[in-house]
Amino acid sequence: MALEAALAVLALALALAARPWRMLASARPLAHEAHGAPAALWTPLLATLAILPWAWALPTLHRMPLQLQWSGACLVLLMLGWPLAVPTLLLVGLLACLFSPGLVWTEALGLAVWSGVVPATLALLLGVLLRRLMGERSLGGVRAFVYVLGRGFLGTALCMFAAGSLAQWTGHVLPGVEGGLSLVARWLMAWGDAFVTGMLCAVFVAFKPQWLATWSDEIYLRKP
Template identity: 65%
Template sequence: MFPEAAIACIALATALWLRPWRMLGSRPGPGGKDDPVASPLITPLLGVLVLLPWVWALPTLHRMPLQLQWSAAPLVLLMLGWPLAIPALLLVAALAHMLSPALGWDDALGLAVWQGVVPATLALLWGAMLRRWCWHNIFVFILARGFLGTVLSVFAATLLGQAAGHALPGVNEDLSRLARWLMAWGDGVTTGMLTAVFVVFRPQWMATWSDAIYLRQPPQA
């Protein structure tokens, strides 16, 4: 439990030091500073806090031979940005604990770290590598960052969680790796699909998206 608590505390302290609440502040509207509008990130943040706790609590709310798990942390990162995603994911784990009596605080902390903080951080590093060494294109953002980055980040994080003692119940170690690989692909397909939808129809919900970078369009005044 101590490694998970240390990772969560360090990540939360770093995120708060970056002052993520600034991303939720009002912004100048069409009429300038006298006509402020609410931050567009409020909607995806509320969606994450309402829906994701049920998804994380679901494996403990029913009995199945294989507990299917969905992280969604890379998607939360793409929508909210790392400083805001970290406290949101920690809150999601706390809400999942309250929703499921079978999910103790130790298990909730493990979820917060290995399904939330670690895959979101790995996805952040993957995105930084793409920004640095790969060309800037909408398809690179959707396929390489939204899809492939999610698969790699989630799979690596779950393997680290398994090494830390968070094994799938009733599944041996070799089969557990295969199951985690397949579940990571499910995470990647869902994240890639939603990334494509949001980039096209709701780009204001994606804190990591920029028309100026990926579409070569100047920012609107």
């Protein structure tokens, strides 16, 4: 518990130091694009707070032999950016604790850290690495493909599995799963997150790029 609290406080302090509220100050809540101006990030933010807490609380709301946990942290990172994603994911953990009587606050903290903050941070670092590997001379179509496939799909699977493995190493085991099967279960759950994140990422790039704080036409579509 001490480790989770320290990680949460450190991540929150770094995120707030970047003043993420500035990203939300440019438009009214739920305001969409008008006269070519991009919409703010209110829509994905409010959608995250409305949907994700229930997804996190679901395994404790029903008795199931295998409690599968969906994260969504990498998708939140792509939509909101790391400074805004961290306080949002911590708030999601708090709301999940309030929604589910079977989820105590210590478990909610661990959930917010290992299913929220840690995979989002790993996804941020992976994005920086992919940007450096792409270079400035790669074609715009290639950069867009790397964003969707590398960050949205394959990157999500790797980040979720790495975060789950770290959680297991610190003593957070999956209920109903024993021994080495825990890593297999975490690997399979990571691909569930990857499919959803990759699919929505591709849809948003095509139709709602303003909902992705990590997307930029100048970076991913410009010609070398």
